[in-house]
Amino acid sequence: MAQTAGAVEERIGDGIAWIGVPSDAASHLTPALRAELLAALSRAEADGSVACIVLTGSGSGFSEGEDPASFEAPHAAPTPAELCLRVERCAKPVIAALHGRVLGTGAELALAAHYRIAAPGTRFGLPEVVLGLPPSAGATQRLPRLVGAAAALEILLSGRPVDLGATPPRGLVDHIAAGPLEEEARAFCAELRAEGLGPRPTALRRDGLADPMAYQQAVAARRAEAATSHNPARPEIVAAVEAAQLLPFASGLDFEEDAFETCRDSEPGRALRAVAAAERAALAARVPGPLGPRRIAVLGDGPLAVPLVQALLPVPASVDWGCPAPEALHAGVVQIRDRLEAARSSGALGDDEAELHLSRLRIGTPADMAGEAELVLLAGPGQEGVAVAPGASRLVAFPGPVTGVGLRFAPSPVAARLVEVIAGPEAGAAGIAEAEALALRMGSVSIRVTSSGESVGGRLFDACCRAADALVDMGQSPFAIDAACRDWGWRRGPFLRRDQMGLSRLGAQTRAAGAVNWASDLAAEGRTGRDAGAGFYDWTGAGAPAASAEVEALLAARRPAAEPWPAARLRLLLIGAMANEGARMLGSGMLHRASDLDLVALQVLDLPRWRGGPMHVALRLGARAVREALAGVAHPDRAFWTPHPLWDDLVTSRAAQWPEG
Template identity: 50%
Template sequence: MRPADGDGHMPEAQDTVGYSYRDGIVRIAVDHPPVNALARPVREGLHAALDRAAAEDGAQAVLLVGTARGFPAGEDLAELDAPLSGPSVADLCARIEAFGIPVIAALHGTVMGGGLELALAAHYRIALTSTRVGLPQVRLGLVPGAGATQRVPRMIGARAALEMMLGGGAYPVDRAPARGLVDVLADVDLNAAAEGYIRELLASGNGPRRTSELRDGFADPGAYQQDIARFREALANRPEIAPREILAAVEAAMLLPFEAGLALERDAFETCLGSEQSRALRAGFRAEHAAQGLGLPAGTALPDLSCIAVLGGGGLAAQLAFALLRAGVRVQWGTQDPDQLRAGVPKLRDAFEAGVVRGALTEDEAEECMALLRVGDGAAMTDGAQMILHAAPGQWNVPVPEGAVRAIAFAGEVEGLGLRFAPPVHATRLLEVIAGPSVTAGELAASRALARRLGRIAVRVSSSGESAAARLVAVCQRAADALVDLGQDPYDLDRALRDWGWTRPPFVARDLAGLAGHAQAPRADGAMNWSRLLRDAGRSGRAAGQGVYDWQSGSPREDDEVAALIDSARPRSAPLPPETIRGGLFGAMANAGARMLSEGMLSTPSEVDLVAVQALDLPRWRGGPMHLAGVEGLLRLRRTMETFDHPDRTLWTPESVFADLIKNGRNFDALNG
């Protein structure tokens, strides 16, 4: 699936679907850049082309292909929020499967969602070996809605089907779990291979082979049910709706007639589509897609970043080098202190060896990554680099090749371009692109190219160095401390949020990061810094075995000593209801988000949510604080915020935008455009 085209243009059906007929073969080609999404004009064009093929005198077979980047991809995401117009993908799948002559789908590129469902409804499939396929609907809180839950299990069984649908990734078509979905693989020249394959089918007298009639995946009913049971056990404690609905539909595939299974799938799709979980996940998907542009004009050329210089020693430099090498980028690591390199390079090698042990890469791949590394003096390491990442202060006077882009990757003042990677750099997805007062379009383009190369979600943050993630984390922790000031138990706070689905609530997160940094954070006059109190009592976080929690067993355990220490510094009050605790915490973050928007630090509420979800590890199926404010209801949330009487007034004094939105019956989602 993909968001709607940015300009809202809806091309006519005849512009998107080509039709040709030669020697008994009808060729129907979808041409709807950039990804051949199955938007309404494409679906209408396919429907009309199938009508024409059915009436074509002498037609013996139909070949479905995609031009340009690949076979048709999923539906247009924007259409999920509006009444369906034109034939649905499910309608097209039913039409194709019932077609009177063989329909062959020729696949290349990345074939996802509804595009794959369309191919599965065809009678035969041929694909380039480089093709990747997937059913990512679960990532949007949805069930496949055009027959995949019924067709895929018939072809490859329950285990492989559930791996694909619950994983939601893109899988190589020549390997498990996707291998059984394609009849023939072609190395080169897909069109010629497809035509040859069709000629062989016709010569052998093979007619339509309907997927609904296949039973290969049901060959061992006992194993099928065992796989269902294993996945059900794995999903038992997960709060998401869509995975359970997918499991039920795959189970029904073997138990119900095909048409009944399709009806069950459709009901599950509609249930998920209307859920708050899916709304949050779809909003998050749209936010990620919109943020990637970094405010640059469409079609902006991106530079080649095949060689990047990392300047500075220490942990950040090593993490940056590891992430870049893992992405296949040549890294030139330079410092003014050779001892830092002598200590850092072995740590890099250890990190790659650990990846081999985990099975994340092979020994050969690890060696290939390390072979991309050069080290030396900083001034020499910038030669030939297209981008220079400053991972520590200093070395600003080293020469830079003409056209190369400099970026500050550590926390500090930014005049031009800064980059903030959420730690740990190699494992997190968020990349804040700090656009300083004099940032250029070329610097932003380089940042976008870097994010794409590393597979990161890039968000533009207009500031002189302040990180949006750091501000949101700070506000979250201030609000948590403020609630403790007001007599709440920190364990009750974390429990209310953990039960809601947040696996890393504020005080657990504080321990994981260590209390030292939080102990230095400012608090309003009359407010306590509880991290400072605990640090002074010898409890500095998980690394020390004790922080807010006792970690000596390896997992966080509540500690009566902490409760007594806090209660000695302020009176405890009656526990607040969990919904009030959540309203206080997320209301403070939404208020901070509104402030960032008014300052121009971020552009849309969805960007605030995107940063919050990534930086604070909020559950994606819940959404970020701006979206949650709308779910709660802005009037109700404002009333909750106004109940907190605390010295830190800026936390819960609603920004003026709350009143404006409430007056007009809108929420923050309406400001996303």
């Protein structure tokens, strides 16, 4: 008999009730779906013809759990914890037949089942820690009862899924399917019935608690690691796993629930979820496009070429590097070989991977390399006139004017977690889609920027430096400004960061009349940054920065003295100025989502993820407070400090979110 109740698929046959959990991208474990699952479970339990109940995913996976956006409010009834308890307390054996992705509360549902079988390639994970949250449906109590503290904490604290078909932790899975999953589940149920085996609640399992000493040692080791983390979930997860050994199961569930609420309401937790939401929004905004070209050409030399070629080698495509200077081409290939060898030696790449990456590379003149490529990336100026194959796209990857489509990597192509896709005045949808598809294949999040070549990262960095220099103009110490950033978790403030970059290259940053570009002034004095041993800081032979008395004297001679401001005020003005620049980008249409600027800030400025970016922080500080602080700045650069009208809209409408373009 087959029956469909809402979104849940139900069928009964041969003594088995099959309950299908929807697992497509739009089918999260919502309150409505949880209610449907509870009702289906009750029907199966009450049906006298049913001996076993099998939970299975009705799509490409078992379940990816809840929509992360739902974590912003308390769980609506029935909660995931209530669903899992009901599964665990079922009077008939419940078997979770797992395939595809089994994540979050979907994984917790699997843990609540009495038995688990899995198809090869099944990915099981509890990624809530990435959002600054512990699990909320009993995973911290059930998982260690099955696999012990060490294995449970590895899964819970890493947030990375494990392959259940490869080497799953002992005790997590009862059977790995060798054939079709439904047939294997049917045979597993027959075996249970033949052996007279009934429900086996995970709450009563003691396998993972069998060695109390090893359990405590694993907890102690992870507690020491978690104690220094700014992610509020990490110490709470360790404490909850310890509670699984020390407390009755029901008390452990209460402990986990309290930990979840504490983390959900914490500022770091809010920031981590905001960043994750920004990444999801950026991925969702991609233009549907091709899977990607089979042959990519990189044209040009200069500082961008080698890292760009290296970053493309892991992409499953042939990479042709065309360089007009044979000596630069040779040196670049040697550099790429050395980097791949270093990655292989460190274990970051396997021997076969390193060879495969290098086998994809072909080198020659720009004209020869561009002739067969489906996608051409310009890594430096002077290559714009090279002829490309008919139908091939041409993307500008180096800083400069963009009429079509450009790419900007943050912080560099090799380490880029984010790519700005610059849509110039003549950009077409196909070119944008191709650029976004390439970014995805490179493992990066892409954001779309409407400009003639200016990047969000460049503009944001300039705004940060401009604001920091203005604070110095007003009598504040660059070392106090950096210390205010460092104490907040931002390890490299604007002056330390510029020293590390080199001050000579920053002289082009413009300032208004009466304002000073202090990087340019120090460079003119011979203090050009870390490599020279002196910039804003004095750099010792060991490479450690020290506040410079010479710089303090130079500043005192060139601008009026002032009472030191509190660190909170310095941070408010610095972050407020960057958010104000973000508001200008939103207002002009250069940027379409405020959260995109936050993603750029995390990469370009190395802001701490657990604080969020300037746009998020500004809203947490309060739109009125930020607007008034900006308006109250007495500095010659009024155009820079004047609050953008979007602040007025936020204050008068009491909006909690920036508008989207």
